[in-house]
Amino acid sequence: MAITEFKEQVLRYKDRIVFIKLSMPYFSRTLKEYAENEACFMFVNQGEVAVRGQEDYLKLNPKMGMLAKCLNYFFEPTTQAADCNNPVESIGIFLYPSLVEEIFEFDLSTSNHQSTYNLKQIPINQLLENYKASIGILLDHPELADAQIIKTKIKEFILLISKLEQAPSQLDFLAGLFKPQHSSFASTIQHNLYVNLSLEELATLCHLSLSSFKRKFQEVFDESPKKYLNRKKIERAAQLLQSQEYRISDIAFDVGFDSITTFNRNFQSIYAISPSAYRLNQNDQPLT
Structure with a gap:
């Protein structure tokens, strides 16, 4: 503990x-x-x-x-x-x-x-x-x-x-x-997408071992848990970056990353540019 x-x-x-x-x-x-x-x-x-x-x-x-x-x-x-x-x-x-x-x-x-x-x-x-x-x-x-x-x-x-x-x-x-209501696997994942839970902690919430959790995740989402969770967090971050209301560091923590360095690295791996450059590009788009 x-x-x-x-x-x-x-x-x-x-x-x-x-x-x-x-x-x-x-x-x-x-x-x-x-x-x-x-x-x-x-x-x-x-x-x-x-x-x-x-x-x-x-x-x-x-x-x-x-x-x-x-x-x-x-x-x-x-x-x-x-x-x-x-x-x-x-x-x-x-x-x-x-x-x-x-x-x-x-x-x-x-x-x-x-x-x-x-x-x-x-x-x-x-x-x-x-x-x-x-x-x-x-x-x-x-x-x-x-x-x-x-x-x-x-x-x-x-x-x-x-x-x-x-x-x-x-x-x-x-x-x-004494009768728990067990949620579906997919529902548990969706309710905890933007939290900095480790795979071991997510497996615990699902009442599964880590190995069983990874197999179940691949079956349900047709993607590895690490790849899927990172992608969903970065997609959410990209939405938030379209507004000037939030600081980039706040967005990183809000979508479930425990450090700005890890966030920047994952963001760049998906969008090929940094979060700050992405925000600038979005703000430079012409109005339609």
């Missing part, structure tokens, strides 16, 4: 983490790896963090939390958060089928309910704010958190969030929460 000097406090139930407080002075893109039959909710106490999924890009802060199903996604620093002087502190709640079936005496297999999201922003109202504060107290004072209290707090959260989500019932809410 690409985090430096982070501080972690956890509460467990039957050897599984159910509550966690994480303080991160600084972090780069960090994977939340798929865990079968695990869903979670995330509060942000301080700072701001972005979350990138197959088709989702969410920004979370003290006023906006996240409900997430069991799938791969990345935590990313935002412009505001990419600074050691602006740390991120979060509180997470982890839910597991066996735990919620124990608490509610449900059989989740009896519900076919399917919710229409994988990652969802949840506004933090006063009820959720009060709940978060109570979990914070338990994390700071773990001697207070025996098994019965932990079960009670999990039940309280499920009753609260299912009510806020206007779910048909607690059973349907929980059954839907």
